[in-house]
Amino acid sequence: MLVRHTATLAALLLLGAAPLAQAADKPTDPQIAHIAYTAGVLDVEAAKQALETSKNKEVLDFANDMVRDHEAVNVQALDLVKKLKVTPEDNATSKALTKAAAEERAKLATLKGAAFDKAYVDNEVAYHKQVNGALETLLIPSASNAELKSLLETGLKIFQGHEQHAEHVAGMLK
Amino acid sequence: MRPGASNRRLWFAALALAIAATPAAAETIQVTIDKLVFSPATVEAKVGDTIEWVNKDVFAHTATVKGGWEVMIPPKKSASLTLKVAGAVDYFCRFHPNMKGRLVVAP
Ligand SMILES: [Cu+2]
Numbered sequence: 396m397l398v399r400h401t402a403t404l405a406a407l408l409l410l411g412a413a414p415l416a417q418a419a420d421k422p423t424d425p426q427i428a429h430i431a432y433t434a435g436v437l438d439v440e441a442a443k444q445a446l447e448t449s450k451n452k453e454v455l456d457f458a459n460d461m462v463r464d465h466e467a468v469n470v471q472a473l474d475l476v477k478k479l480k481v482t483p484e485d486n487a488t489s490k491a492l493t494k495a496a497a498e499e500r501a502k503l504a505t506l507k508g509a510a511f512d513k514a515y516v517d518n519e520v521a522y523h524k525q526v527n528g529a530l531e532t533l534l535i536p537s538a539s540n541a542e543l544k545s546l547l548e549t550g551l552k553i554f555q556g557h558e559q560h561a562e563h564v565a566g567m568l569k
Numbered sequence: 570m571r572p573g574a575s576n577r578r579l580w581f582a583a584l585a586l587a588i589a590a591t592p593a594a595a596e597t598i599q600v601t602i603d604k605l606v607f608s609p610a611t612v613e614a615k616v617g618d619t620i621e622w623v624n625k626d627v628f629a630h631t632a633t634v635k636g637g638w639e640v641m642i643p644p645k646k647s648a649s650l651t652l653k654v655a656g657a658v659d660y661f662c663r664f665h666p667n668m669k670g671r672l673v674v675a676p
Pocket of ligand 1: 556605629630631662663664665668
């Protein structure tokens with residue numbers, strides 16, 4: 396179990412540099428809520444960068460879909476934490492995701508046109524893959540509250556859908 | 570026997586025949602979308618029937634046939650399509666291509 400968690404986190408943290416030992420502990424519900432919420436917010440921010448930069452209709456449509464879905468998931472997440480009286484708690488995984496996203500944003504900011512589109516969409520594929528891995532192997536199995544687990548499971552299906560959608564858009568950009 | 574009784578029986582017989590001969594009336598078949606799942610995943614219908622997708626999610630979905638039709642299904646809303654062509658078609662959600670369904674349409 397621990398080995399798998401460590402492997403997942405190693406994958407999750409590939410783009411970041413958070414202290415692995417600290418993050419490898421099984422996350423608590425407040426931490427899981429924070430990670431899931433952060434993952435959504437970061438993807439919305441990436442989408443907004445794409446909406447400001449891209450001129451490609453497929454890319455703009457995809458970015459709008461990301462904003463719409465992740466905002467909808469996060470509204471549900473906020474409602475749930477309020478209902479459960481859970482305060483989302485910042486943690487090493489959330490920090491690693493945020494740091495990696497900031498670096499990606501800086502990288503994308505240097506690009507435009509087709510180069511930007513390709514880099515954004517490729518990163519969307521990789522990012523959703525990474526979050527799906529974390530949801531499947533770490534966050535969902537670690538969640539103790541049934542409603543939180545159920546919301547994460549819906550979140551996983553959304554993220555899996557986005558991964559396939561992103562792959563489709565990536566294929567069209569070629 | 571009172572006059573008219575046999576007449577009435579004839580009428581019933583004619584009516585029963587007429588019902589049997591009329592093709593089954595077009596139906597509306599519901600497909601529910603809940604947590605990114607179409608259910609039932611496969612629907613058997615016939616030309617003239619209407620499929621009504623009932624979206625219980627807070628997410629927008631589509632029912633899309635590759636190279637064919639597309640129905641937009643907004644969050645917490647329903648959308649319908651009347652079937653005009655016989656045959657089996659697979660559809661998916663364009664926003665979440667992991668959502669899949671199938672319609673088997675008899676003539
Ligand atoms: Cu969908």
